[in-house]
Amino acid sequence: MTLVVARKLALMLALLGVTMMARQLGSMAGINSILASSALSLGFLMLFALMGGRIAKLFGAPMITGFIVSGLLAGPFILGVVDKASADNLRLVDDLAFGVIAFYAGGEMRLARFLPKIRGVLTVIVAIIVMTLPLVFTAVFTLLYMTDALKGGFDTALAGAMLISVIAITNSPAVVIGVLNETRAKGPVADLTLGVTVFNDVFVVMLFGLAMAFAGWLVPSSGANAAMPAWGAFYKIGVSFAIGALAGGIMIAFFKVVEFNAAIFIVGAAFVLAEISQAAGTNVMLSGITAGFIVENFSSEGERLMEGLRKSSMPVFALFFSLAGQSLALDSLPEVWVFAMAVVVTRLVGMRAAVKVGVKLSGGEAALARNAWAGFVGQAGLSLGLALMAGKQFPGWGETVKTIAVAVIVVNELIGPALMKRGLRLAGEIAPEEGTGHGR
Amino acid sequence: MKLAWIVIALLAAGFIGARLAFSKDRLPWRLRDIFLTGWEYILVGAALGPAGFSVIDPAYIETLGPFLALGLGWAGLIFGIQLRWRDVARIDPATLKLAVGQSLVVWLGLLVFFYEAIRLYAPIPLPEALASASVAAAAGAISSPTAISLVAPSFGRTSARAVRTLLMVATLDLAPAVIVVGLTLCFFSVEDGGTFSFQRGMVYLSYSAVTAMAMAAFYRFLGGELLKPEEELTSALGFIALLSGLAFYLRLSPLFLTLLCGAVLANILKPGDNLYKLLYSTEKPFYVTLLIISGLLWQETGVIAWASAGIFVVARIALKTAAIDGAVRFMPKSSRLSAGAGLALSSQGALALAIGINHQLAFTGHAANLVFAVIIISTMVNEMAAPFLIRRYLGRAGK
Numbered sequence: 001m002t003l004v005v006a007r008k009l010a011l012m013l014a015l016l017g018v019t020m021m022a023r024q025l026g027s028m029a030g031i032n033s034i035l036a037s038s039a040l041s042l043g044f045l046m047l048f049a050l051m052g053g054r055i056a057k058l059f060g061a062p063m064i065t066g067f068i069v070s071g072l073l074a075g076p077f078i079l080g081v082v083d084k085a086s087a088d089n090l091r092l093v094d095d096l097a098f099g100v101i102a103f104y105a106g107g108e109m110r111l112a113r114f115l116p117k118i119r120g121v122l123t124v125i126v127a128i129i130v131m132t133l134p135l136v137f138t139a140v141f142t143l144l145y146m147t148d149a150l151k152g153g154f155d156t157a158l159a160g161a162m163l164i165s166v167i168a169i170t171n172s173p174a175v176v177i178g179v180l181n182e183t184r185a186k187g188p189v190a191d192l193t194l195g196v197t198v199f200n201d202v203f204v205v206m207l208f209g210l211a212m213a214f215a216g217w218l219v220p221s222s223g224a225n226a227a228m229p230a231w232g233a234f235y236k237i238g239v240s241f242a243i244g245a246l247a248g249g250i251m252i253a254f255f256k257v258v259e260f261n262a263a264i265f266i267v268g269a270a271f272v273l274a275e276i277s278q279a280a281g282t283n284v285m286l287s288g289i290t291a292g293f294i295v296e297n298f299s300s301e302g303e304r305l306m307e308g309l310r311k312s313s314m315p316v317f318a319l320f321f322s323l324a325g326q327s328l329a330l331d332s333l334p335e336v337w338v339f340a341m342a343v344v345v346t347r348l349v350g351m352r353a354a355v356k357v358g359v360k361l362s363g364g365e366a367a368l369a370r371n372a373w374a375g376f377v378g379q380a381g382l383s384l385g386l387a388l389m390a391g392k393q394f395p396g397w398g399e400t401v402k403t404i405a406v407a408v409i410v411v412n413e414l415i416g417p418a419l420m421k422r423g424l425r426l427a428g429e430i431a432p433e434e435g436t437g438h439g440r
Numbered sequence: 441m442k443l444a445w446i447v448i449a450l451l452a453a454g455f456i457g458a459r460l461a462f463s464k465d466r467l468p469w470r471l472r473d474i475f476l477t478g479w480e481y482i483l484v485g486a487a488l489g490p491a492g493f494s495v496i497d498p499a500y501i502e503t504l505g506p507f508l509a510l511g512l513g514w515a516g517l518i519f520g521i522q523l524r525w526r527d528v529a530r531i532d533p534a535t536l537k538l539a540v541g542q543s544l545v546v547w548l549g550l551l552v553f554f555y556e557a558i559r560l561y562a563p564i565p566l567p568e569a570l571a572s573a574s575v576a577a578a579a580g581a582i583s584s585p586t587a588i589s590l591v592a593p594s595f596g597r598t599s600a601r602a603v604r605t606l607l608m609v610a611t612l613d614l615a616p617a618v619i620v621v622g623l624t625l626c627f628f629s630v631e632d633g634g635t636f637s638f639q640r641g642m643v644y645l646s647y648s649a650v651t652a653m654a655m656a657a658f659y660r661f662l663g664g665e666l667l668k669p670e671e672e673l674t675s676a677l678g679f680i681a682l683l684s685g686l687a688f689y690l691r692l693s694p695l696f697l698t699l700l701c702g703a704v705l706a707n708i709l710k711p712g713d714n715l716y717k718l719l720y721s722t723e724k725p726f727y728v729t730l731l732i733i734s735g736l737l738w739q740e741t742g743v744i745a746w747a748s749a750g751i752f753v754v755a756r757i758a759l760k761t762a763a764i765d766g767a768v769r770f771m772p773k774s775s776r777l778s779a780g781a782g783l784a785l786s787s788q789g790a791l792a793l794a795i796g797i798n799h800q801l802a803f804t805g806h807a808a809n810l811v812f813a814v815i816i817i818s819t820m821v822n823e824m825a826a827p828f829l830i831r832r833y834l835g836r837a838g839k
Contacts, residue, residue: 008665014658018686026689035502035801036688039509043682047662050674054665089506314670315677 005055012051012070019044019081038089041082045090046315048074049322060425061418064178064321068413071325087326090319095278097174097320099270100313102288104177105198106244107296107306109289114195117188120362121195125203127358128169128196128376132350137165139346140404143339150397152219159215160401163390166211167383167405168347170204172416173197173285175378178317179420181310187429188368192359193375193420201285201382205237208386212393219394240282244290247273248298251291255301262308267316285382324413332407336400340407347408351376367427374423378416379409473831477587477787479823481728482816485735492735501736506685508733508797509694510677513684514726515794516695518719519614520702524711531612535605538777539612542763542785543581547620549759550577550752554814557748558807567636568807571628575799576811578617578624580756580818583610584789587826595834602837605777606784606830614791615699621795622648622696625802629691648692652700655683659701660708663715672714688801695798727790734793737800740813748810749817756818760785784833787826788819 022040026032049067056066074082114121141161143149150156176197180190251269255262273291277284296302333340355373359365387409391402424430486492489501528536554573558564564572585607592603626648627641659679667675683701687694709715761782768779796815800808 011658011662011665014661015682018654018658018682022686022689029691031689031691033688035505035509036685038506038685039681039688040685042506042510043678043680043685046674046678047682050671050678054671089503092503092507311670311673315674318674318678 005058008051008055008058012048015044015047015051016079016081023081034085034089037083038086041086042090042319045071045074045082045322045326046318049318052322053318056418060421062179062421063182064175064317065414065417067318067321068325068328068417071322072328072330072414073325074322075326075328077328077330082326084327087323090323093316093319093323095274095284096267096270097316098284099272099274099288100266100309100316101174101177102273102285103266103270103292103295103305104181104309104313105173105194105285106248106289106292106294107302107309108177108180108194109198109293109296110302111297113191117191117195120192120359120364121199123362124192124196124355124358124372125200127354127361128200128351129203129207131354131357132347133165133169135350135353136168136343136346137161139342140164140339143342149336149339150400152397155218156397159218159394160397162211163208163215163386163398163401164343164405164408166204166207167386167390168343168408169200169207170379170383170386171197171200171376172378172383172413173201173289174320175413175416175420176375178321179375179417179424181313181317183421183424184431185424185429186431187424187427188365189372189375189424189427190429192364192368192372196376198289201283201289202237204382204386205283205286206234208389209234209236212390215394219397236282237286239280240277240284240286241290243273243276243280243282244287245294247276247287248291248294251295251305252299252301255295255299255304262304263312266305266308267312328410328413329403329406330410332403333410336404336407339404340411343404343408344411347412348377371423371427374419377412377419379412383409383412473591473827474824476590476827477584477789477823478728478731479820481731482735482738482793482820485732486738486816487735489736489738491738491741504733505801506681508801509684509688510681511726511730511733512694512794512798512801513680513687513698514719514722515730515791516618516698517680517683517702517705518723519618519791520699520704521706521709521716521719522611523615523703524706531608534771535608536612538764538767539609540616541767542609542760542782543613543616545763545766546756546759547574547577547581547617550580550756553577553751553755554748554811557751558810561744561748561806561810564805564807565635567628568803570636571624572799572803572807572811574624575621575795576752576814578620579788579792579795579815580752581620582614582617582788582792582795583760583785584787584791584826585610586789587787587823588784588830591827591830591834594831599834599837602777602781602834606781606833609777610785610787613785617795618695618699618791621798622693622699625691625693625696644690644692647690648697648700651683651686651690651692652697653704655679655686656701656704656708659705659715663709663713669714673718676715676718691802693798693802695794730790730793730797734797734816734819737797738813738816740806740809745810745813746817749814749821752814753818753821756822757783757786778837780833780836783829784826786822786829788815788822792819 019040026036049070052070052073053063053066056069057063071082073079076083141157144157144160145154148157150160176193179185180194247269254265254269270288273288274284277287292305295305352373355376356369359369359372383405387402387405390405391398394401421430551573554576555569558569558572588603588606588610592599592607595603623641623645626644627636627638629635629637629640662675662679680698683698684694686692687697705715761780764777764782764785765779768777768781792815796812800812
């Protein structure tokens, strides 16, 4: 074990040495090209993340934890090998990853498997909204009001706590799909985690729309953009579904015409969807999930979709999660760590209790009630998007809300994947390794 | 927004193209021959880019850089890993001489032509003109085996020997060209209008050799990890991108560096290594995507570009034919081809375009644009004409 880890660390060090030496030689020769820097970063991150992922796996953590930590190490706060400009030049991968993750989530939602479980899924979501959200809200509101961190009194503290608590009940489809894809886990915990993650997005988008409208009403002088009414959220959800349904239909038609290499087509389709969603201002996750769901349940091409996703997802995930790690705002932690810790702890307690109650109410097994909560800890894309939106909509106090939310996401992104894998392992749902691959 | 539309267009067209470019069985054979190797996808890219309707802004195309570097590295590596010493040593020396000899003759002839054309077109410093001419000539010196292998099945056993030799020559003549491109970037600096320095060249050449060997050893070490297939893909892509990034950082040619590294890997990996399977399995989509990207990067469409390309095409074919005919005439016993075989080597293929892209990324300005335009036009014309010329030659050889 020690030797295996040492070998991987040696590879990482060699990689680090090569990259740093190239940068040093480049800077001595006066080379300051963004093309050179981003191409080097692309290769470095993929290999560094792969090694990090494999080390994480050796310690029982999911590979994506390794990807994230590798990105964090490579980022500006620790080793500084991958700078912001180079990482920004690789952001194309984000769009691709969102699409791939969404297709995967939708493709996993086989009706025959999920319909009998829909009651359990909805009960858990309601339990999270009814229990976790108020718990986080109470803790955050108390702290914000007592310290006047938002510098706006009762109303502002109320608005800020509301936004933070809604963001707190999101979980990360990327983390869930990443861990499920890697572990090939199958069973009640995996199904519940995936089901709740998929449907939770719909509720969170609606709740956030309501919370934003309410916050704008509570603190009208804050420069809030009133163009985010609650109905906007419903419109967004409806259009997202419509785009996804259309995309699903087109994908089925394409799969029928084109016979080989589904992986390449899926990569293209993921981009198309991400861009259309961006143009229409809709939610790519919902559209992608709908498209994947339609291909899986209304055609015979579901297996090709999933096979293509399995083949193409690893390089995309390695790059996407390492870039996510690279951009983690570690500098926000010292500023707001008290608030962040309060949210992280109350969220953990709230999630655990809510999932336990939800599963019991829907008649689920004790093992499910005990282990499923761990899948809802990870946070990433959607939470970050909502945090940024809050900061943008409410200049001033919204910025502080954003900083707290981002700090919470940093912590949850780091601990979430490992906790989820642990939950799946305790539930006995992780498939044994299919061979160990091959070396040279 | 526009950026992703580029990728969408590229991937979709690349995918459909990969499907269609190699299965046009339903078309009448004459029409099928015109579109045999998929050159029309260059036009698709050109229509989207600045040479066409400018649907896609050149500024956005530039942001594809890191992924373009990955593609270039892939092209160099796939050729490099075929250079296993044991296999190269088994090649008939006469064929090897023929391949390298005709490639160098064509390169020299085109170098002179292109140097004059660039000097006429753009008043640029001599070293830069020489570097650009050298790269354009290298792109002209190579032949592609794709068209030959697609046409060959319609000929019987009577032409088998000619087909084998043609394929061998078309595969081997890539090496001198890529080496020339690599050496050009080593000996000519790209900044300040370009300068020639022997000392710099030797230093950069050593960088290339040391980097290629060190990185091949690194990949070999990486391969000691027991990787699953999806991890293997991640490691290969990461490795190629890293190597290309290193090349750009050290102002080396990504094509040359990956070719060198590929050649080292070919001699230290097992013949059935997964890297081979991985590169070959992604060949078609990569090929078509490269065609489209080339079209997108095409900027110069003026009369001079077309005229230069026209002369370039004629000069290239004439030089190829003369070189092979000369070999047949002066070395009749060792030559495996008959007179006129130069016509069958007219196809240029994706590597010519990769050389052009490599140059475009390293150099900027009028001369670089002209070089790229000539490469792209000549590639289209040659890909269009190659199947007919190959058929003609093989028909005669069969008799």
